[in-house]
Amino acid sequence: MARGRKWLGRPLVIGVLVAAVAGAGLGLYWFQPWKLWQDETVREALPSVVTPASTPPPAGAPSASSSPPPRPRTLADGELISHEHATSGRVMLVRLADGSHVVRLEDLDTSNGPDLRVLLTDAPVREGRAGWHVFDDGAHVSLGKLKGNKGSQNYTVPADVDLSRYTSVSIWCDRFDVSFGAAELARV
Structure with missing residues (x-):
């Protein structure tokens, strides 16, 4: 038995x-706890649009005065504040010479984590824990996965996005629905 x-x-x-x-x-x-000890640094330059070379005028024809090509212009910017993880850096909304837009993160420094994304949102930026859950309640556009938790990087804004609706940017952990950090965009 x-x-x-x-x-x-x-x-x-x-x-x-x-x-x-x-x-x-x-x-x-x-x-993914190992990501807390892994840093991914990205160093992207601000994109510039290459215009095709123009055909030179025929010999003896007067040359047209060439004006300098349009340059990228910062429309709004802000400083990142910490939420779930210590986060710092600068965020800029930039119109490129061709009329397209990018969100640029400069000198970003945050923790790495699972499923981090860059969100363009209409939510107010609040300090500390008050800012944890505000970015998934309103309108937001995901600009893609965070390329690296350190450095400077660019995120293309889709052409059909109405930029007047969005006032902030969040480094968002989609897996746990929490903001690592965010910046209020002030028009320049």
């Missing part, structure tokens, strides 16, 4: 061990 009980306990122990290993694997996948 004791022999039968021994066999009943063994499958239970094996089942518990399998469940624990599976739970640990899922937890590691979900939280």
Whole structure:
């Protein structure tokens, strides 16, 4: 009789061990704790639009005065403040020479994390924990995954976005619905 009980306990122990290993694997996948010690630095220059070279005028024809090509122009900017993680840097909304727009992060310094994104939002920027959950309540446009948690980088704003609707930028953790940091955009 004791022999039968021994066999009943063994499958239970094996089942518990399998469940624990599976739970640990899922937890590691979900939280990705190693990212807290991995920094990804990105150093992108502000994009410039290359205009095609014009055909030179025929010999002897008067040359038209060439005006300098339009330069990128900052429309709004702001300083990042910390929310869930210590975050600093500058955010700029820039109109490029061709009329397209980018959100530029300069000197970004934040923690790495799972599923970080750059959001253009209509939410107010609040200090500390008061700013944790405000960016998923209103209108927002995801500009893509965060390229790196340090450095300077650019994010293209889709052409159909009405920029007058959006007043802030957030470094957003989509997995846990929390802002790592955000900046209020002040028109320049």
